[in-house]
Amino acid sequence: MTDALLVLNAGSSSLKFRLFGLTPDLPVIAGGKVSDIGGRPVFQAAASGEAPRALPPHIDAGKALAFVLDWLKQAAGQARLRACAHRIVHGGPDFLHATELDRAAVDDLRRFNSLAPQHQVHNLAAIEALWAQDPRLRQFGCFDTAFHAHIDPLHYQFALPKSLRDKGVRRYGFHGLSYAWIAHRLAYDHPALAKGRVVVAHLGNGASLCALKAGRSIDTTMGLTALDGLPMGTRCGALDPGAVLYMQQGLGLSLEDISDVLYNQSGLLGLSGVSNDVKTLLESPLPAAALALDYFALKTAQQIAAMTVSLGGLDGLVFTGGIGENAAPVREKILHHLAFLPPFETHIIAANEERQMALEIMTAFYQETVS
Structure with a gap:
């Protein structure tokens, strides 16, 4: 039986997913997306030849996720789901690398909902929905802000009073998972x-x-x-x-x-x-x-x-x-x-944030093994 990692990217009306084998080469087992959640949702499997499938109208994100999990049980064969990684847009000043999530961490991340209103609330809702489906499954957050966490103050400070800067009003930067992947590919290809x-x-x-x-x-x-x-x-x-x-x-x-x-x-x-x-x-x-x-x-x-x-x-x-x-x-x-x-x-260079997330979680599992 193959151990597997599920990678989720949950948006306001879409749910993208990819299932990787938890081996060093991270083979893709399955993937796809649900689009137009809350309207006329459509499920599309990636590279399977399966025709797009209309889902019941106006299903919510939790039901879309439940459909994906059921589909994966059929499509992924003997793969055993060990963990799930979520793209989380805003990690603030404290979430600096891929992190295993618990209730306290998710509550902490809600502080940034207003700073990423198109993304954060939906990222976190997917975590809650998966806990409802399988409370024992390990879940990890991968943060778009983390790649920029070590830039110099000269580049992250705003020209504002210290009282505001001390409250976290600063430049964080985003798309970090994409940039981390590009840096990874450059190291190999160029x-x-x-x-x-x-x-x-x-x-x-x-x-x-x-x-x-x-x-x-x-x-x-x-x-x-x-x-x-x-x-x-x-x-x-x-x-x-x-x-x-x-x-x-x-x-x-x-x-x-x-x-x-x-x-x-x-x-x-x-x-x-x-x-x-x-x-x-x-x-x-x-x-x-x-x-x-x-x-x-x-x-x-x-x-x-x-x-x-x-x-x-x-x-x-x-x-x-x-x-x-x-x-x-x-x-x-x-x-x-x-x-x-x-x-x-x-x-x-083609973006591949999902594989970058899988690499980060693979590293976390490896560190557990050797520690």
Whole structure:
């Protein structure tokens, strides 16, 4: 019987999963996703040839998870589930590596729900749902903030009073699981470059940059929350804080309305008035669609240049994420803006946060064995 590790990435309306064999090569046993949870959910197994399957309308995340677990019992054969790893977006200042979770840890992580409202509550709900299904199963958290935990104060502090900085108002950075995977792949595939100065552009519906020096995070564009930095699919990116004050004090918007604008109505969607989907925007004849893509490329290039300052130069640029891997016209626009820089390598590396999580948990199990 094969020991197995389940990796879950739970969102507001989706549940992505992958089952790995708990051996050093981490073979993929099964995987897939449930999409449109709360609406008309559809289950899709990965690379199995199985047709998409409609699930009962308006099922909640807990029932979607129960369906996945039942499906895995049939699809995974003799695999014995030993543990589950969850992607958790915000680990704050204390969760610095993959951590086995108990009730106290989950309660502690709820402190950051308001700092990652599109993600954190759903990440934690999946943990509770799995406890309800199998209270004895070991569960681990893998944190998007952890990869940036050791950046210098020069790069993580805000120019705010000490009283606020002491309460954790600082830059944390996100997409750390993606960046850790890229650093891992660079070490194997491009070892000379991995020792140098690399900017990684994780470009998708959520987008950010990370400055890597010898494989370690030196600087990053996201901040206290996942709103800062690059413009994204529906998120605004860097914004004059005075604009937020004006929305409330001058325009009379409530805090809830402002939050909805900044997280759900801005970015590519807000600029184009068409869509947050890059493929749709590339195919659109509307000037506003072109403007949105041009803005995204310009701001990304500008912030790559800022990361280059943090690194003291640039040896390589890596594109990853849905846009970074698949939208060649966007990559070309970004590189055009950077043509003034001395020559640097450019690579496209597929994101694989699920395997990175599995590697982290495999390390945790190994440390248990040898301790």
